[in-house]
Amino acid sequence: MSAKKNHSFYIAVSEVLFIVFFLFSAIMLAFSSRSFVLNFKQIGFDVLSAMENGIHYVISGVNNNINAIKQMSKLKEDYEALTEKLKNYEFMQRSNVEIRRENERLRALLDYSVSLDQKNIPAHIIGRDMEGLYSAITIDRGSIHGIKKNMPVIAIQGGNPGIVGKVVSVGHYTSQIMPVYDIKCTISARVKNTRDIGLVTGKGSYSSPLKLQYIRKRVLDELHFGDIIVTSGENDNYLEDIPIGTISKITVVDYDSSLNIDLTPAVDFLRLEEVLVVDQNELNDREGL
8 A cells, every 4th residue: 555655756847847848848949949939929920910919909090980980970960951052042042033024014114104105104013902893903103203193004914005094092102092803993995806995893802703795785796705805995094905804705695696705914912023014195205214
């Protein structure tokens, strides 16, 4: 039993000595062999490089994310700025279109104003009662501008003239017009093509047709839808040959010797903005225009 223990101890001591000798040899080899030291340094360098690369990758990723966020923020700001510029551009475009249309209206009004032999006064509509049975349109010209009661009023739409009505009330700075669709308005009129004479009256609403009366039945075959009805110029109430409306309906009544004719007004009152008030008793001063 004692011999076995001594043998085990001997083996253990031998193993320990072998390990010690191996480590000693390795250490000596490390100090005596330059290549071993260099390989050790290379390993350390590789480890450090890998760590640096990893850190650089992480930092680059963070920087890229930060830059991406900044770029997104900048893109958003640029988009909002461009959107605002686009809105301003569209607004300017609409404004330019409106200005051009207004210039066209005023140019047509001015050209017609100059062409008239009678003195006329441009006016702008500042108020209206469209649905009242006794309608009125208010303009921004009055007695101090030369406006007088019963003066005829003309509008230019689409380059063409049309009767609006006549002045019924005059103040110092404003006046009121009775439009042709008022039930109290009557105008001596002619069929432009046939020269037959009749009387145009309103029905009390801008949306209702005008009524042409006293046109004889025997001229029925000479009348057509769309024929223009103009002022006759009789009684000095209105200028001659100014369009009042166009024929939209013709009704034959057995017991009546005249035709019942509906007219579409020459003036679109919903789009009416500027008018000319005409003084038929005074000549147009073209040199002063």
